[in-house]
Amino acid sequence: LSAHRGDLDQLEGALTERFRGGRFSAAAEALLFTDRQLSKLRRVLDLLDARLDELDPTAPIEPELLSIDLREVHQELEEVTGAIATEDTLDKIFSRFCLGK
DSSP states (O other), X not given: OOTTTTHHHHHXXXXXXXXXXXXXXXXXXXXXXXXXXXXXXXXXXXXXXHHHHHOOXXXXXXXXXXXXXXXXXXXXXXXXXXXXXXXXXXXXXHTTOOOOO
């Protein structure tokens, strides 16, 4: 990517198309994702939407702010895929199991 070559416009267009386009129907979402995963994915979309809305093509991009947002997006996606599991996530998952006495 290069801001000098105008690649950021292409990136913004691709992200907008991909994340605002609605990739799955409601029925497919119900089959493919748990409520917890959908919540995390909606959080990712909200973060990306907020960042896209804040982008000003005439202003320089502040890498520090962008990296904070992308780090949060990355963490949310890792929780969806199971790459990381926070204690809160584990509590929610295992609250549905009865382990007997």
